[in-house]
Amino acid sequence: MVLMPPGSAKSTYASVLFPAWWFSQHPASSIITASHSAFLAEHFSRRVRALIIERQQCLGFCVSKDQRAADHWTTSCGGEYMAVGVRGAVAGRRADLIIIDDPVSSQADAESPRQRAYVWEWFKSDIITRLKPGGRIVLIMTRWHQDDLGGQLLSQAQSEWRVIRLPALAEADDPLGRPVGAALWPEWEDYGALTRKRQLIGERAWSALFQQTPLPSTGRLFSIDKIAIRPTPEPGAINTVVRAWDLAATGNTGQNDPDWTVGIRMQRNSDGRYIILDVVRLQGTPHQVEELIVKTAHKDGKNVIVAIPEDPGQAGKSQMAYLVRQLAGFHVVSSRETGSKATRAMPLASQVEAGNISVAAGDWNQTLIEEMRDFPWGHKDDQVDALVRAFTTLTGRPGMAGPVPVSIFNR
Structure with a gap:
């Protein structure tokens, strides 16, 4: 589980570079990439495919000929890649690796109990059942709500997940070794810029989107x-x-x-x-x-x-x-x-x-x-x-x- 703020290149690393590397290590494996929309999942698919084509000499394999569909293609070494949206069907497909990138599309969806329940049921019914024995799941997301997909997985099966949480401003025991308060990408947004953004969006949105620690939306002491x-x-x-x-x-x-x-x-x-x-x-x-x-x-x-x-x-x-x-x-x-x-x-x-x-x-x-x-x-x-x-x-x-x-x- 990779939890990082918006604009921190998490999709570039986890949904573009990582699948190409995975194929180099597991040539005949199959990957399913899922996102909140088929459009976004296919966007990642195109980028992975283009990267493999560009680097085929280095990788030692290429995309199979006549593989133009954005949602499904194969490699010359027997690998298979499939892209789906949260509402897309994956029946009949199996995967060694499932990558879920941003299963939540907006704050409105995150605040909707019905939508959160839908994503959770989709994960349990459509995703888990597609995983081959010994397969892996990588969830990349920005946290929105305590009970979003990441929150529910951590509350019910935390021991099964390795969590990489990189907040915008470092906290104690930062996994990158940053001092407390240090920015994640200071060349992109330094401490001052992030502080101004924090004041603009408010503490609740900041804590969820940028620090990956969403606050409870109900049950507060003060009305x-x-x-x-x-x-x-x-x-x-x-x-x-x-x-x-x-x-x-x-x-x-x-x-x-x-x-x-x-x-x-x-x-x-x-x-x-x-x-x-x-x-x-x-x-x-x-x-x-x-x-x-x-x-x-x-x-x-x-x-x-x-x-x-x-x-x-x-x-x-x-x-x-x-x-x-x-x-x-x-x-x-x-x-x-x-x-x-x-x-x-x-x-x-x-x-x-x-x-x-x-x-x-x-x-x-x-x-x-x-x-x-x-x-x-x-x-x-x-x-x-x-x-x-x-x-x-x-x-x-x-x-x-x-x-x-x-x-x-x-x-």
Whole structure:
């Protein structure tokens, strides 16, 4: 199973070069190539045939004469090649090698339970039954959905598959030995270009198509369709305002994707409704993070509570002591986080479900909403962590959300 992003030459390697090499190693074998459409399968067939004709002197065999059909041809050494679409019939044919390249044609097909079931039944009934004893199957695809063909095979028969997964941006233990965050084809799309594409298409599409780790489409914690985006804050008596932080301390070098330091300002009205007013984010060094917290506090004003997580250990206490000194005159709330992220977020999710959370319009809306949509399976959760801290501080119900705040008054 070869899982790679769009435009990464996976079809060139696996559906064009590989079949020609296979015939050189197994001259009298038969190959069936399948794709989501007969047109695409025949396109690969033509390219393989042209390559063999071009390199016949090197390969030691050629395509048999008068083999013009794109969907079926043979070689002079007894090899046979057949191309079919997912809906094409393969009855009466047997293969030593079956190559399935892109069995899914679009996001719409991937999201359709009926189409996913059709592809799965096609694989079980039409493909597996065509394989000769000792035969091999190679599946080349870009992942679209958790339950696409690759996902179902991995969930039901993972031990039978060798998986080569090459994400667009390298993760830990990359099979190519790339450092974390390194691009797959930097000459084609470097880290900056891929990051811009990621921001454009959203986290869910990025995780599936480019990282080959599709996120669940259902069962998320936050019902984001219940969150209203308002041009101006809702009217009503303001009860409390807090700026809550989630801290990180690694700068962005252009070749990595560190966590964000996030500060979210949230307001509670006297009617029990909550408004997310502002989000600031930074991928910076510890010094830059501290500067951002102090600068933002002065911008917000002394009536806004500053809520900061305290890391366990002496380092966390030292950082808090430093920040408290820098925020003289402000109301600073510190707490440690316990329990899982999802558990801490549940009280907030209940308020989202009830329609009690709204968002002031801003250029930060999209990234926040997308992160909430993908939580807890998304690539990042820094904004959600800060938002949960803000909500917990405003409600004064820390026991339900996990952390136990300890107030430090600097007035």
